[in-house]
Amino acid sequence: MKALHDIADRLKAAMGLDMSTVGSSLIERVVRERMAALQITDDRHYLAHLQPGSDELQKLIELAVVPETWFFRDREAMLALARMGREKLVAGQSARLRILSLPCSTGEEPYSVAMALFDAGVPASAFQIDAIDIRTLSLDVAATGVYGRNSFRGSDMGFRDRYFTVQGTQWRIDEEVKAQVRFAAGNILSDDFLADALPYDFILCRNVLIYFERALQMQVVAMLERMIKDDGTIFVGPAEGGLMLSPRVASAGIPLAFGFRKRRHDEVLPAASIPAAPAPVSFAAATPATPKAPRARSSRSAQVAAPVVDAGEQDLLAQARLLADQGEFSRADALCEQVMLAHGANADAFHLKGLIADASGDASGAQRYYRKAVYLDPGHHEALQHLAALLQAQGDLSAARLMRQRAERAEQSTTQGAGSHG
Template sequence: MSQFAVLLKQTMGLDVASVGPALIERAVQTRMEALGLLDQNAYFLSLHGDAVELQELIELVIVPETWFFRDREAIIAVAAMARELMMNTPERPLRILSLPCSTGEEPYSIAMGMLEAGMPAARFQIDAIDICNRSLAFATAGIYGRNSFRGKLLDYRDRFFTPQEAHYVLDDAVKKQVRFRYGNLFAADFLATEAPYDFVFCRNVLIYFDRPMQEKAVLVLERLLKEDGAIFVGPAEAGLMLRNTLESAAIPLAFAFRKKRAEVKLASVQRASSPPLRSAPPAVAHKTAVVRMPAVRKPIVAAVQPQQKTAGQLQHALQLADQGRLNEAADLCAAHLKAHGPSADAFYLQGLISDARDDSAAAIQQYRKAIYLQPSHQEALEHLAALMEMQGDHSGAERIMRRAQRLKEQQDA
């Protein structure tokens, strides 16, 4: 599969090692059967002169997995930042980019969050871009099943959706705020004629690229960002954004970054967005790249009262990790373990830090320690399953994920 892996990397940036070769093998075999071909080399050669067939292959290696308000903290933060920009520059229309947008849950969540925060519809527009035509068609329809609504905070569904048999139809007032279109982040002319955006959401897709492609992608994101704008990424991607030209926006759990030369007053945003202490998992099921395991945000120190010293230490470590200060966060976790003994939450946070450092082996070890101490630690289970999937242990990942799903169902019941 090496020749197909190289082609997919050149075309869409995908690092096959991040998803395992089995996914690519299945996609190639499916397309060969559809075309009645038996020779892999013949099929590979056909891809070079057939853009339509290449797109068909791309569609098969992209399995979208997302849901509404999956990244609630980031949406709270962008709504607060938008309000501040609206007050400071009332004539300025706000432009938001969701990339990749998958089946639409993210850009529609942003639109709902903005409307709920009191932003007039005429003051903002969201461009939602994806490389998968099937996902775009699904998103444009705006009709969703139960799997798109997860967790217990579903009040927005009553306000913005109309039940229709086994589905929910999104209101036109939300749909008209989002413009969907096809695009490839690594195309030479990607959004070349577009004006820069106030906010760019590119969460949990960089993890599917190797380091050179990650660097290339970040340069594209910087080009698309206004001088006083903000880029939102996934927690596992925070370290990639701490460059000479970017810095953390210091908004807890939003994983937002801005250009260093931009002068943005964020005090009111931090007050407006200060959510309770939550875990910050690298979003392992996502968007339009490939199947990873879903992550659910829950209190990281569920069994410790906020006023206790131990919770304060872990909260500080999490805040440091949010800011990309991974070494300091890791040192604080180690000090916590030395002072207070084994802790599932501390091991879990160490796993997140290792994930952000691209140290999968260490992350797996830490997640297993957390699960040993607390077998019901759902987040550790989900992240362990994701890493096992990445390393090709598909049956093991599925087994762990089923266990995590049972726990989630018990908690939601």
Template structure:
């Protein structure tokens, strides 16, 4: 099948760069819709698609594959609470904080934002979270607010006891959490809404990697317009270099990917050095085998296999990851190295050591660690994405693209 015209249509409608997921994924989505429409062939489907906004939305739904879970990249939620707490002056404390999750997928991210801030002591009356997605299907699931096992990953699920109630088919966020989040349909590339209010925080994670550079520039222009002058933009691990290229300034918090526009303003409410947050403020620690999308960090995709050996050594890896989350990079590296000496090589340990080296600025060593992880586990999603970013920084665009395509195929259910 020649998918070029379908790919071009999807790019116009949603900004999708088909190279990021592979033409085979687009072809599968088209064939799915041909069958669903009861049509004889692709040509007939194109004729229907060309004249139907409704069918275009159905094709978008077939291409979009939600892959998310609560507190994905947990350090980002720790950073969210810390940045807002440290920068909010007493005068501002009476106002409402406006936050945006885009794309919000099936709702795990905006609900995680709500839970993190409630746990940090922010009153519900001070929070307003908008959640926007292009997929009606994902929004329907988010508004249904019933989540199964796949949405709860990691070894620390205490937040589920605090903020969820049992429901048929899984768990639902408590009313106090659900009331903070407002879902609506929207397209980032359309600016979301004319005259939209500005946001103190925007989470836009793991979507820019599916755009080509021109579309990335367009999306970042929209995000920049939607941010308050002192607002924070959180992105995915593999998108940090892009933010730096556009003049955004990193918060420089370990394993949290928060940026603001231009130089931080000089005020007495600027970011202060503070001790690591108490456990009551901490988002749950990630599972030893975190998956789907810096560096450092990307969570593993559901398709990434997990081995028994990794499960047996989860405690040591979790300790190292928690140290890294708290900024204790040297101690985290030492734990990883001790683990490798005592327990032998594992992809998870090499990947985490790569993340720590990456965060320390030791990019050559980080690349070596990621390659070791991929030697042991060729489908290790985090290592693929992290190494792709490093190659891009080092000028190896072709190598970076190959690795990103492998990671995207894994994320969409295909082999590497």
């Protein structure tokens, strides 16, 4: 067992993956798979193969990184980037937009950004996207540009009709989109990572910080600050907003986009005024769902005092999401409680409370709230996805797989329902 922890430490040193966030069962599974491939039965013997920069260490990394992404995941960030990019070009703030997708996984994120920019009227000559990932197998998929059904989620598939060609049971992305993205292998933790790169207008570094321990999180945040232009925007995952807030960085104030910018010199705040960053969490975040109809009143909600705001249910939830985006987790949580106090138990409110608990490092609380959301709405796709990711991080792979299957069925049901009403 000691050898397994030493292997996990070597993996962590190479790529930042903390065993406490993904669960020891995942690490053990990929280690056993590689040992079987090499016909090694002794853990210490395998550890000797994992020298820094070795081929075997890279192969272990390839197995340990499990891509979980799809086109237009967190759509608000993509649309906000396209809108802001067009505005920068029109205002003459940039002659050609420089965009970084890190990590880019199998390419869905940078290709989504390219499509969003095209849809916003930005010509190909006006932007370039650099896409970097540590996993070469993911980069091979991205470079090929052929995707299956799992890469297309949600009911809005208009972009697929515009930018893809059907190829059997898969879809091939158009060459005009591929040409806008430059893929490369790279390790975000390398001392010389993009050391000579010019600053970027936009950086997407989403849902990766949550897998690092505190020291590495701050190291990466400092690197992002170095690589972004003074008027640029950094987009992170929903649970990572609190990590970005500092005397130097502020929220960009874009609802649900989780964008951050450098503070202007006249608005730099003392460190004591910035809320403490939350502990790392373990989930692949998705865009919060559209508010649904009121549910039965929650007995628990009636016991919690919340600030009185004269607004409707959907307005309160929108305010709560904006506060969560800005790292104001306590105020966002209080508004969720007010929603349920005034309107009854609500699946979207429980889902948002789960995100807040996740961002605060309360995995058990997050799981409890996600389950409440699913109890109220068995087809709540986002809650099911987050619950699946949380269960996987805790090592319960079979339960995580079941939740993902439920999420896929819920999504298919929604898509079919939308089509039947079209």
